[in-house]
Amino acid sequence: MSTATVAARSAFDAAALDTILSGTAGPAWASDLRRTALERLTALGLPDRRDENWMRTDLRLFKPQAWGPRPAPAPATPPPEGLLASAILSRDLAAESYADFEAGGAAVGPGRLAGRFASLDGHVVRCELDAALAARGVVFGAADELLAAHGAALRPHWFQVIDPSCDWFAAMHAAFHAASAVLYVPPGVRIADPLHVVAGISDGGVDTSHVLVVLGEGAEATVLTETAGGGSAGGPGGFHCGGTEIVVGKGAMLRMVNLQNWNTGVWHFARQKAVVHASGRLQWTLGALGSRLSQVAQDVALVGRGGSAQVNGVMFTEGRQHLVYNTLQHHEAADCRSDLLYKGALQGRSRLVWRGMIKVDKAAQKTDGYQRNDNLMLSNDARADSIPGLEIEADDVRCTHGATSGRVDAEQIFYARARGLSADEAARLVVAGFFQQVFDRITIPQVREALARAIGGRIHRIA
């Protein structure tokens, strides 16, 4: 039986788009992209479970009509800060771990942020950039104004990296993105301190923000993005439909961290893609702690010779959380390396799905591709699915994948307790040990520390 697609209706409609367009500071070409996306949106239904990417995502309780643009927050509302920003700004890492201490970690004091951007319910509430960087041509801040002012640098990438029409969420995002941020780093400019973007929502709030990061040839930067807030499970929750586009220029180096830290009532849909040019290097870390249901597409395209991408995933789920990741490491050019390591720990009745693909084009000889997913089950009712895949058209490549799923061993816990550690401490230590391999790859100590602490704080007693 074939079913006609029924368009999914929400308050993200033509009238809502008119309101956005009448108030936007963005250029006309950007408004045209929104209109095209709206046309596409009105023809689409929600993704179908027959689609392989959505097969393991249960959208039955997702009601599009519940969501639409939200009013601006009251003027005195403080901007959200975020876990990573507080870790960078106020945490003194002294003496947290023996290895850091030995490595001179006692000296790691509070750090600085080179730029800060914050939004609440789709409205920009903070936007700052180090003046010295601005003087060197670095562009960072609210997308609408900056697209108008720096069209030549940004227009070739804006909604060109990700496909704005591939499904309902992508089209909705492309038409209605709000409080979006862009970063452009001119060729040769190296930024030492991280730039920070936080998207916050209130209970029942909505966030549709978009992030575009463009690094010119030989540029270097560290970008931290994170989400915060929303309602917990059982309440009004929240809705995020976002997108991230990353362009790493020739020989450029980007360290990117995306932390999804919504409360557990939030629906999270995100499409993220990076394009890495010749000899460019990308270290991309995804952390996921929150949301009710997440569907994330994370793609890396290596389009120039000698590029490399390291992808790290740190996931912790509990309760009835259900997180789905579809990753793609697409080797389009020769001599590139991609190395993906996703690690998840699951508690309660939560579920984690990773479906990973390494795709190697005919031209991409001497590809070195790796993908691995390890999961640690902290309860009997949790469930993890790892589905690695390879699609290789070149003949001189090395591509491998692996996946493991294990439980916390009661004997390990007893050993630690016999040395005076409480059951909870023992469990936290074993889980921290499980994540150590991926933490070792994250070269920003405060990010490591913040993730470790956040995860540690959520672990219940393991029987």
Add this chain to the structure above:
Amino acid sequence: MPSATEQLVIKGLHVSVEGQEILKGVDLTIGRGEVHALMGPNGSGKSTLGYAIMGHPSYEVTAGSVELVGADGSRRDLLAMEPDERARAGVFLAFQRPMSIPGVRLADFLRHAVTNVRNPDRKEGQELMPMRDFRNELKAKMSELSMDTEFARRYVNDGFSGGEMKRAEILQLAMLRPKFAVLDETDSGLDADAVRLASESIARIGGADMGILIITHHEQLLEHNIPLKTHVMLGGRIVESGGPELAQELHKRGYERIRSAYPEAAAAEKALEESSRAAAV
């Protein structure tokens, strides 16, 4: 009658694993400052005794008591305590087969352990021992034990050789300084020089105020730790206790005399062997 020192007192201890009775009434009293040797054939129940003292959840105590009896006659019931409370009360078990904890550095693990054991009332989340003090102490202890300090950065027992695991157990003993320690075959896996070093180190760590139960199949560990008493376990009971000369006799002649002198225990040993064999198929 209260003794002059604190004692670990085990009375009539019966222990089952998966419904199978392994220990069938063990009595043993160890005072602080005393060394006792526990010997016995494979499968006689020596490690089971160590696990039961430490509170392993798979080892169910069906009868008997294990108590810390103070010099003033005060009694603390170990069996009512969780394993970590027992550790904080000053009891230590060096494992026959230590567990590995991948990703957790020995130093970080030990810092938690030392902090808790030295502050028995510490709640989780409260400050750990200052890193600088901890590191200095750890390095000093490691050099006393002729251990490379790099070792502290390795993950707990992960990929350790048999000998390295045992040396790491001795390091933990040295750092935790318990009142009572059960050393379960801490000599196995060590080469000849390392056993000699271990024997000296344990004697030094134990000093005059640690009660030590050494479980061993060999003589060398006892060289610097002359046992006040040697106990022989057979079929889940201590069937005979004697002085250091008993250990020597068993080393030389094996357990034939014991088996024929205690036919009932020998029969229990046989029955247990048969039932584990049956369980295996």
